[in-house]
Amino acid sequence: MKIVKYISGFCNLIFCSLSKRVVVFGCSLFTFHFTSGQQLETYIEEALANSPEIQKFELQYQITTEKTNEVRTIPNTEIGVGYFVSEPETRTGAQKAKVSIKQMIPWFGSITARESYASAIANAKYEDIVIAKRKLIVAVSQSYYNLYTINAQQKILLQHIELLKTYETLALTAVEIGKASAVDVLRLQIRQNELSQVLAVSEQDFLAEQTVFNTLLDRDKSIEIQIVNELTIPSENVSFTSTTLALHPELIKYDKLYQSVEQSELLNQKKSNPMIGFGIDYIAVSERPNMNFSDNGKDIIMPMVSLSIPLFNQKHKSKTKQNQLKQQEIKVQKQERLNTLKTALDKAITDRKTARIRFDTQAKNLKQAKDAEEILVKSYETGTIDFNDVLDIQELQLKFQMNQIASVKAYFNATTIINYLSN
Template sequence: MKNTILLIGFLFISAFANAQDLQDLIQEAFTNSPEIQKFDVQYKIASEKVNEANSLPNTDFNFGYMAVAPEMEMPMERFRASVMQMLPWFGTISARENYAESMAEAQYVEVVIAKRKLALTISQLYYQLYEIRAKQDVLDENIALLQTYERLALNSLEVGKASAVDVLRLQIRQNELRQQKKVLIQVNKGIQAAVNSLMNRPYDKEVVVVASLEISEEENLYNYKSLDVNPELLKYDKLYQSVEQAEVLNQKESAPMLGFGVEYINQENSPMITSPFKDMVMPMVSLSIPIFNNRYRSQTRQNELRKQEIQFQKEERLNVLKAELSKAISQQNQARIQFATQKQNLKQAEDAEEILIKNYETGTIDFKDVLDIQELQLKFQTAQIESIKLYYVQAAVINYLTN
């Protein structure tokens, strides 16, 4: 089971191999994250309980000494000592170990879930960083383009083919784009700090992201049956098995306990006893029977109810995961459609820009139209980047749910 879950985790991480350094970020987070370390320690504690289960009840030692002895001609007891060891019914210790192991396996699934959730969070923040930095690059390109237009407007102003208002409009537009870039820089710092926080490293450490991402034109197909291997559901299977082991243990503990021991009695010398064997050694056997066993019957009923509860919890969680998968697939398809539309719009805006530039050669350029086209281009470019981010964020969610 453990190897299976590890394989699932590997598939989840390898799904992001297309993103530069993302896999390294995730692996580093697994190593440094206090949350993951917390779950690892909890798993070690649960594993150690297996050793705790492999133990016997305390051994009873008794010693008694006659402090004040009455005067009698009969032999008198000087002191007595005994030892008694109770033994659980056959198979009880094995049942305890099996129960402890089942609880440890359930805790191990919690470790896997925590790692997968951490990987998902880092992946989503990673693609947000990609979005912010891609938008910054687009803003830089548009600012450079507006500066080119500004030079054209100044040249046209000198020959009376443009007005000072055209130049000012171009300058104002550049100021707006520079403002947007400054805002993005601050947003980048916040998200970068969030990533570093999850990795337990300095908040201002640089997080490198991939330079560009593409969206497949083909619609991806997903199988809802793959949800069955999601650790969030496997956790309930492990809990169910632990309850079954708890019932086996309950049945074993409702059986009698056997005890074996020996008692030694030391006696003083007496004229009435001439035999050298005056002391007594008495082997003992004890049997502990749970006559009033309502507690065990109640525990059996509780275990049955607990198994029903776990089944309902699993069904409820499965429905939630199906809804989340449907939503993620829908949003990913929306992003793919939006990207294709914005790509077509951007191509047409670039064609319009080319027409305007050709008109400049004939001296009929309208810088108001230039600003309108530039604004459209920036809108389409920004929408493309947002579609890419949405596509890969939802891909991360889908991989979390199905791999």
């Protein structure tokens, strides 16, 4: 009877330990409550600060922004110097050399149009930074959830290995008193070996995912990651609708690209206008020998005004047509992307609901498995215990716990996508 009491009391302790694995824990995408929120948020901030990809897009944005200074310039000043090999004779003397200066000036508003176009391109490029940051946050968060999942699974595996060792002790005792066979002991040992193998593989998976995570943070792959101890599905969902997609940066980028094409067309219209040129010609004249009059050898100064008129402006008409087609293309691309984002959002919402349903179902199954194990242990009081049934129940418990962790991972991965699409 002492053995029976020992078995019953120990198993009740195990049941309480396993049941405490189901913990309600509420969180949003990028912040957890308590210390876990600080951990992930800190990792995200580090990733955003160190990411070479983010730095690449920021440099590209700075380049496009600097182009606004480039387009403020006017055409080069033309300076020409000529020397008359055969000096043409004029009334006032022979022309020796010629110096000319000419400056073309774009039509009124052309420089402003160029600035507006360059600024519109820069605004569109800025959205690449916003999108890249969002995608990096998603990648860091999902990798963190993968690490949490592997870590939680390892804890469960260790618990079940210890539980099997306890069952092995009970089986050995049962063999001594004739209530079990040596085969039962061997089966329990084989099951321990299988779980130890799964645990060893899981440790390698954790190291591989740790490398992925540290790479996202652009740091040494061997740095240890601090993982939250317990994370489960919160009690209530936050509702999301696809109407929030209108402000998503992936769609805003198309709006800004459309605006850049509008500015491109305004610039094209300005380019189709004439350009005004101002200049001056200076011709050095030598004195005529043996002649005396007031303008003898007087140099020639000739101010000039010129117009550059695009008489053959087919290229500007073609550019207008191209801009119209580009605007239509951008509208179609935006609608296509909007449909894709709507589908992704609806799927993420559905996946999150499904994860909650599965989590709740596994919780019920785990409780029923616990009840079944209690019944099985009580049967020991009648003088018999079937360790095959013990293994079956233990395997079911492990399956349900693993499924719960997978549901938690699926829930938060879906929440990550929802926040990426909705915020």
